[in-house]
Amino acid sequence: MADKATIIVHSGDMDKIYSALIVANGALSMGMEVSMYFTFWGLQRLKKGGLEKGPLSKMHMLGIGKHMIQSRMKKVNVASLDRLITDFRELGGRIIACEMTMEIMGLKRKDLNEELIDEYGAVGTYIREARESEITLFI
Template identity: 70%
Template sequence: MSKKAVIVVHSGDLDKIYSALIIGNGALAMGMEASMYFTFWGLQRLRKNGLDKGPLSKMHMLGLGKWMVSRRMKKANVAPLEKLMEDYKELGGRILACEMTMEIMGIKKEELHEEWIDDYGAVGTYVNEAKDASITLFI
């Protein structure tokens, strides 16, 4: 097994996007390779201006919960999602976008942050990426 973490980012919930990026950055900082395969609602977060647009997975409360959590994160000096994504890419993290999801949800490449995406593909792209990984996660 290689020193590699591969994360399926299925959820578009704000807290889960944070988790995926924090884990991915942690793996990269520890000298591992890291890839994230964005699919279904997770892929929505790769839309231009969409990274931080998802609801919370719990206690969203019509946006009030998201506002409260965002304030607490800022107070605790947690980097914003844009910064976490910048760091992830600068450290060599790979982003894979699910083409099947794009087709199902009618998402075009030009709607996405194409500069973040390293590859487009279907399940075979994910399986090929994950087959030798030492860590695989589904978020």
């Protein structure tokens, strides 16, 4: 088994996207390979201009909660989602977009930020990645 982690990014909630990218970047910085399989609401974040969009999973309060969290994050110098995904890509992380979700949600490749995506695949692609991984996470 490779020194590898695979993360299913199922949620598009801001805090969960942060968690997925922070764990992924931590694993990459420790020398692991990492692939992130974006599906369902997580895939929405790969749409052009979609990374910074989306509610908090709890206490969203019509956007006020998200604004408060973002303000606190800025105060303590937490990197933006754009920065985290740029770091992920620069450290060699791989992003896989779920083709089945694209079909269900009516998304075309042109709708997504293709610069971020390494591969398009179905469940078999995820299973291949997971079988090669020591760590698998569902976020």
